Amino acid sequence: MLEVKGIENGVVLDHIKAGKGLEVFHMLKLNKVDTSVVLVMNVSSKDMGKKDIIKIENKVDFDFNILSLIDTNITVNIIKDDKRIEKFKVQVPAEIVGQIQCKNPRCITNFDDYVRPTFHKYAENEKVLEYVCSFCEEITKFEK
Amino acid sequence: MIHSNVRHLIEPEDFTKEEILNLVELGEKMYNNPQAYSDVCNGKILASLFYEPSTRTKFSFDSAMLRLGGNIIGFADANTSSAKKGESIADTIRVMGYYADILVMRHPKEGAPKLASMYSEVPVINAGDGGHQHPTQTLTDLLTIQVYKGQLENHTIAFCGDLKYGRTVHSLIRTMARFNAKKFILVSPEELKLPSSLKRQIQDQYDIEIQEVRYLEEVVDQIDILYMTRIQKERFFNEEDYLKLRDSYILTNDKLENAKEDMIIMHPLPRVNEIAYEVDDNKRAVYFEQSKLGVYVRMALITKLLEVGPYARG
Numbered sequence: 001m002l003e004v005k006g007i008e009n010g011v012v013l014d015h016i017k018a019g020k021g022l023e024v025f026h027m028l029k030l031n032k033v034d035t036s037v038v039l040v041m042n043v044s045s046k047d048m049g050k051k052d053i054i055k056i057e058n059k060v061d062f063d064f065n066i067l068s069l070i071d072t073n074i075t076v077n078i079i080k081d082d083k084r085i086e087k088f089k090v091q092v093p094a095e096i097v098g099q100i101q102c103k104n105p106r107c108i109t110n111f112d113d114y115v116r117p118t119f120h121k122y123a124e125n126e127k128v129l130e131y132v133c134s135f136c137e138e139i140t141k142f143e144k
Numbered sequence: 145m146i147h148s149n150v151r152h153l154i155e156p157e158d159f160t161k162e163e164i165l166n167l168v169e170l171g172e173k174m175y176n177n178p179q180a181y182s183d184v185c186n187g188k189i190l191a192s193l194f195y196e197p198s199t200r201t202k203f204s205f206d207s208a209m210l211r212l213g214g215n216i217i218g219f220a221d222a223n224t225s226s227a228k229k230g231e232s233i234a235d236t237i238r239v240m241g242y243y244a245d246i247l248v249m250r251h252p253k254e255g256a257p258k259l260a261s262m263y264s265e266v267p268v269i270n271a272g273d274g275g276h277q278h279p280t281q282t283l284t285d286l287l288t289i290q291v292y293k294g295q296l297e298n299h300t301i302a303f304c305g306d307l308k309y310g311r312t313v314h315s316l317i318r319t320m321a322r323f324n325a326k327k328f329i330l331v332s333p334e335e336l337k338l339p340s341s342l343k344r345q346i347q348d349q350y351d352i353e354i355q356e357v358r359y360l361e362e363v364v365d366q367i368d369i370l371y372m373t374r375i376q377k378e379r380f381f382n383e384e385d386y387l388k389l390r391d392s393y394i395l396t397n398d399k400l401e402n403a404k405e406d407m408i409i410m411h412p413l414p415r416v417n418e419i420a421y422e423v424d425d426n427k428r429a430v431y432f433e434q435s436k437l438g439v440y441v442r443m444a445l446i447t448k449l450l451e452v453g454p455y456a457r458g
Contacts, residue, residue, distance in 0.1 A: 106274045108253040114232035115259050132341075135255025136276055139341040 004038050004055065011062070012077040013054040016070075018042050021052030023070045027099075028062050035059050065093045069100070069129060069142040092129060094121050100131075104138035145262050151449055152261040152268045156279045156319045163448075164286065164319070168296070170454055171287045171441030178211055181443060184453030185214030190446065191244035192218035193236070193260075194271070195251045200413055200435055201271050201280070205248050208442035212453070217244060234263040241265045246450055249273075267449035275309035275376075281412050282315040283445060284438035289369060291437065292408045292430050296320075300366050302329035305373035305393050305418055307338040312412040313373055314342060321350045329363050330356045333389055336375070360393065365402045370395075370428075372411040372419055396420045403428065410434055 036057040045051040078086040098116040109117040119131035129142040190209040237260045250271040257270035272278040411431040447453040
């Protein structure tokens with residue numbers, strides 16, 4: 001079995017739905033991080049059957065709540081000196097600024113570099129999260 | 145971003161119902177006696193920033209400002225502005241605020257006037273943004289409804305044609321929902337139905353029946369206000385789709401046989417072929433008068449945002 005050693009300091013993102021790890025990797029722009037990052041996919045899990053895990057060394061300043069657009073069950077573990085000092089589930093943000101693009105091809109946010117795309121939470125149910133663009137009012141859906 | 149107390153009109157909800165009623169009332173007063181307001185904007189400058197072609201809206205604003213005694217500057221073609229050079233809207237607007245007291249913007253991209261308002265120290269008026277909103281057309285429509293129907297509330301309104309990209313429809317339907325419309329009837333081909341997100345927002349907020357039909361004849365006897373729209377070529381990404389749908393709905397006198405005697409037919413203009421010329425002589429047709437009224441309600445709007453004349457402080 002593949003083994004990945006623990007980290008002394010940093011973040012462990014656990015309970016990522018199997019197959020979603022790469023999306024989480026890109027959402028946090030981990031390709032631009034200059035510390036060690038490990039993405040493990042399809043790890044056996046008692047509760048989930050299979051899951052993905054990401055470990056990021058020596059860096060904790062991320063906006064984790066944006067990950068709720070991918071999977072609201074993700075658990076964030078903050079590690080310091082080999083100990084877990086904080087554990088929490090990602091929260092669905094009320095507002096998202098500059099992190100996602102509007103899907104409306106006619107929206108000004110897709111043409112003017114100056115503007116930061118801004119969205120407000122519109123609705124949420126068991127399956128879907130919906131955000132409305134502050135500029136064109138188009139609703140974007142994210143499956144949970 | 146600039147945070148100031150300056151008021152803008154970007155979407156109809158920027159004004160309360162009371163403010164809208166007040167503007168409609170003032171627009172009617174100005175229509176009846178424009179001379180009384182002929183110098184309230186002396187020394188003021190309106191800049192019209194039209195990144196997309198317009199005849200009626202641009203000239204209507206120009207005419208409104210001139211009738212108020214003000215001056216106008218601006219451009220009517222994005223190719224003659226710095227947008228052609230890739231300048232951001234924020235930069236253009238910051239500078240235009242030094243040259244004019246009020247800005248009127250039309251832009252093909254949705255949300256552009258909102259972006260402009262975030263960086264403007266002077267009032268910004270949305271004169272149409274893509275297929276999104278056209279709040280001053282809505283004010284024009286409201287004044288027309290007030291003049292020809294006597295009240296804004298409790299009407300059955302049918303919207304016919306391009307309900308998907310028709311920004312005049314998007315602004316008006318939201319506003320009429322606020323004014324307790326009795327019922328909305330949506331008449332359009334499948335490809336040009338009202339955006340589901342907008343329909344949902346109305347249904348979530350208001351208890352108003354919405355009926356969707358393919359053909360006007362099915363419902364014409366129920367309608368108090370028939371709002372026709374053009375299938376707009378500039379909203380389509382390709383010519384083929386446009387040509388396929390262009391002739392979907394053409395209003396003729398035959399189709400109006402069972403219409404109520406006091407129904408009114410409105411259209412934001414320009415029309416292409418969606419209303420046959422024979423309908424112009426039908427007593428229900430008010431679309432040219434509607435265009436005329438637009439000048440006066442825009443005069444009222446300019447005085448409100450500049451806080452002059454009837455809206456002067458103190």
